Amino acid sequence: MGAGAASRRVPYHGAMAASRLVRNPHVDRASVTEGSAAAPAFHASLPGFAPTPIRRATTTAARLGVGTVLVKDESRRMGMPSFKILGASWACYRGILAKLGVTPGPAPSLDALRDFLASSGRDLVLVAATDGNHGRAVARVARILGLPAIVLVPAGTVASRVEAIEGEGAEVRVVDGTYDDTIAASAALDDANHVVVDDTSWEGYTDIPGWVIDGYSTMLDEVVRAIEAGEVPEPTVVAGQMGVGALSAAIARKFARRPARLLVGVEPTDAACITESALAGRIVTVAAEGHTCMAGLNCGTPSEIAFESNLHGYDCFVTIADEFAEEAVRVLHADGIDAGESGAAGLAGLLAEREALSLGESDVVLVFLTEGPTDPVNFRRILGE
């Protein structure tokens, strides 16, 4: 890997598409500590819960020029097309108890919470801002609990994602602005009965997004258990795609002190808020005006409570144009794995900077397929169908 920020343009299907590899000047993996371990027992109590598969993608490995590619496939987590239910469910559970002033018991479960809510006489409403997956997951939790949900989405959110949220029984409100504007609108709804369950944090709003990150640890635990059981090899390269950085913080907290030679964070070029913040050494906001097809990563401001883990946990960052995400969707499809654009972004970053990252036959690459094709129209276009 080259030193400092390197910029390059690579030929792509006749056009020129940009990617950028940025060495993280603040990497200090030994300083990144594990988060809370409470969520996995809670998740095991959820209806329809089961660990997701880790797939070996041989065509993808050949394309990357590495020995093995492991794909943690979150495209069917509890019947939903992304990993987000892990964070949303744990954060809803803890957030509702906090709103009611109740201390969580030793055996947390949504069923027990539903019974408790029914007898409490409180009319709670769950609120979430989202670019799709998180809001759908919060809506699902509300449905399980028998609560109404209001889900705020930025202007331009594709119809299939809005319909999926409505399909969970939530009221969807379109905010005329970006994802950051949507977050601000959700925060304004917080009151005695409205529990705002956002996956990003800001000054004064840290508990719930902290529980979101803790919830994601269940997915990482599943991978570590498989490694330690000898079912899959220890990865040498781990890639995590970044929106506000909650997912990537959870990845860093689990993998920063493990043997991987490289932890790589991947962002869309047009919404590279964590890369830019890492270069600045402090949180900065980027425009993120909403054009990337990697909708789940289209965020302008990093989550405050995730930032330390991202700042110290990643060896480097790769920013990519949409074309790389689309290519990664096609490559995974050739392995029989269907991904959405955000879901394929980790792999896309490695494909884009494979040579600069010195990927080789001895590498075992771990990527997280964080969503299935949640925009079916674009998915078919990408595959040329």
Ligand SMILES: Cc1ncc(COP(=O)(O)O)c(C=O)c1O
């Ligand atoms: C499919 C998918 N992958 C990755 C992410 C990134 O997660 P985070 O915003 O925590 O960085 C998101 C966020 O919405 C997402 O929807």
